[in-house]
Structure formats: structure tokens, C-alpha cells
Amino acid sequence: MSFFRNRTDKKNRLLTDTMTNGVRLIAAAELKNPVVEQFRTIRTNIDFASVAKGDIKTLLISSALPSEGKSTVNANLAVVYAQQGKKVLLVDADLRRPTVAATFGDDRTTVGLTNYLSDNKKEISDVIKTSGIPNLDIITSGPIPPNPAELLGSGIMTELIDKLKSVYDLVIFDVPPFLMVTDAQVLLSKVDGVAIVVNGGKSNKSDLKRTYEILQLSEVPLLGFIYNDKNNKKNSGYGYGYGTTADK
Numbered sequence: 001m002s003f004f005r006n007r008t009d010k011k012n013r014l015l016t017d018t019m020t021n022g023v024r025l026i027a028a029a030e031l032k033n034p035v036v037e038q039f040r041t042i043r044t045n046i047d048f049a050s051v052a053k054g055d056i057k058t059l060l061i062s063s064a065l066p067s068e069g070k071s072t073v074n075a076n077l078a079v080v081y082a083q084q085g086k087k088v089l090l091v092d093a094d095l096r097r098p099t100v101a102a103t104f105g106d107d108r109t110t111v112g113l114t115n116y117l118s119d120n121k122k123e124i125s126d127v128i129k130t131s132g133i134p135n136l137d138i139i140t141s142g143p144i145p146p147n148p149a150e151l152l153g154s155g156i157m158t159e160l161i162d163k164l165k166s167v168y169d170l171v172i173f174d175v176p177p178f179l180m181v182t183d184a185q186v187l188l189s190k191v192d193g194v195a196i197v198v199n200g201g202k203s204n205k206s207d208l209k210r211t212y213e214i215l216q217l218s219e220v221p222l223l224g225f226i227y228n229d230k231n232n233k234k235n236s237g238y239g240y241g242y243g244t245t246a247d248k
């Protein structure tokens with residue numbers, strides 16, 4: 001999509017490797033890595049924020065632009081929540097640049113979210129898959145549709161989320177960035193909480209401000225910002241932190 005390319009300059013390159021190879025599941029593979037401790041800290045901070053803002057069963061984590069680490073953060077957070085004993089579901093609602101199937105070694109041609117949303121005979125059990133990690137299930141994107149925002153904004157999506165909430169302790173949605181397309185925005189009214197990934201040193205202020213303004217249009221609680229230090233060579237690139245709105 002040319003609009004996509006224009007918006008992503010050299011500083012914010014559009015990376016597609018995670019669509020093919022999946023994200024690095026550091027939380028599952030390298031338990032002793034300090035980065036995993038950072039994911040646990042993010043988990044704790046989200047839990048604290050949830051105490052203040054009410055029970056958070058559905059969580060949407062996005063960022064302003066593509067390639068800021070959303071899918072990496074979502075998948076690893078899902079893993080650390082599952083490791084805590086919570087029954088967790090990771091839903092690939094990025095119907096434009098899906099990664100979840102690749103991350104968990106699932107065959108991308110099998111059914112996923114878009115099949116459920118476009119076929120009212122499907123049951124949730126038809127699209128939920130095990131991830132290979134205890135306590136963590138996944139719903140992959142399914143075939144890429146022509147109308148992602150419409151599907152995600154549909155009543156069937158709302159009903160699906162309600163059903164999933166009755167089965168899981170926590171449902172995490174991986175979605176496209178806020179400033180490119182409306183997909184993430186249409187989901188805001190359907191989830192209990194949102195957190196924003198900030199690309200260490202590279203996210204620009206006006207993009208973050210516009211993202212914040214989009215969030216203000218909905219009443220969804222903003223749980224905080226996840227600082228993804230993608231560009232720090234010293235920590236082999238993987239550095240994560242967490243901030244609340246008060247730190248802005």
C-alpha cells in the first residue's frame with residue numbers, strides 16, 4: 001500500500017520479517033534473560049493499573065506506527081501472563097500484517113479470526129488453537145480480507161469478544177498501528193484497557209500526541225506506555241520499560 005510506504009521513512013522502516021518468521025519469543029525460550037524480567041515488570045504494572053481502573057479481561061496494545069514492536073510485546077506479554085497461571089488468549093487482529101501464526105508455528109492457511117467473522121456458522125472452538133505453551137491459546141488472523149476495519153467493527157466481533165471473556169482470564173489483541181488505519185480505533189470501544197508501545201527514541205512527539213487524541217475519543221482506560229528500546233545496541237536491542245500517563 002503506497003500510503004503505508006510514504007508514512008514510513010528510513011527512521012521508521014517497515015519491517016516484514018516478523019510476518020514471515022514470527023516474533024522472537026524471548027519469554028518462552030530464555031527465562032533467565034533480563035528482558036523477560038522486564039516483561040514481568042510490565043505485566044505487574046498493567047495489573048496495578050487494572051486494580052485502579054477495574055477488571056481488565058481484554059487488552060489492546062498498539063502503537064502509532066508500524067514496526068515499533070507491537071507484535072513482539074504482545075506475544076511475549078501473553079507468554080508471561082500464561083506463565084503466571086492465567087488462562088490467556090492471544091488474538092491476531094492485525095489483519096493486514098499478521099504475525100501470530102508464524103510466531104507459534106501455525107500453518108497460516110488454516111482458519112482464523114477472519115473466517116469466524118465472515119461465517120456465522122463458525123463456533124469459537126473452530127478457530128481457537130493451542131500455542132504449544134501451557135495456558136496460552138491463540139486465534140490467528142485467517143486469510144487477509146479486503147475490509148479489515150469493517151470486520152473488526154462488526155457486531156459479530158463484539159459478540160466474539162464477550163464469548164472469549166467468558167472462557168479466558170485475559171484476551172490480548174494484536175492490532176495495526178493507530179495512525180495508519182482505523183482497525184485499532186474501532187476495537188477501542190470493545191476492550192477493557194489499552195497500552196501504547198513507544199519506540200525508544202524514535203517515536204515522534206506529534207505522532208504520540210495524535211495517538212493519545214484518538215484514545216481520548218473513546219472511554220477506554222489507558223493503562224500506560226511500554227517503552228520498547230529497539231535501537232539500543234548495548235542490550236542487544238531488547239529493552240523494555242513501562243510508564244504511566246503520569247510520566248508523560
Ligand SMILES: Nc1ncnc2c1ncn2[C@@H]1O[C@H](COP(=O)(O)OP(=O)(O)O)[C@@H](O)[C@H]1O
Pocket residue numbers: 015017018019023024063065066067068069070071072073099228229230231236237238239
Ligand atoms: N526491543 C527490540 N529490540 C530489537 N528488535 C526489536 C525489538 N522489538 C521489536 N524488534 C524488531 O522490530 C521489528 C518489528 O517488530 P514487530 O513486533 O513485528 O513490530 P510491529 O508489530 O509493531 O509491526 C522486528 O524485526 C522485531 O524483531
Ligand SMILES: [Mg+2]
Pocket residue numbers: 070071072094097099174
Ligand atoms: Mg505487528
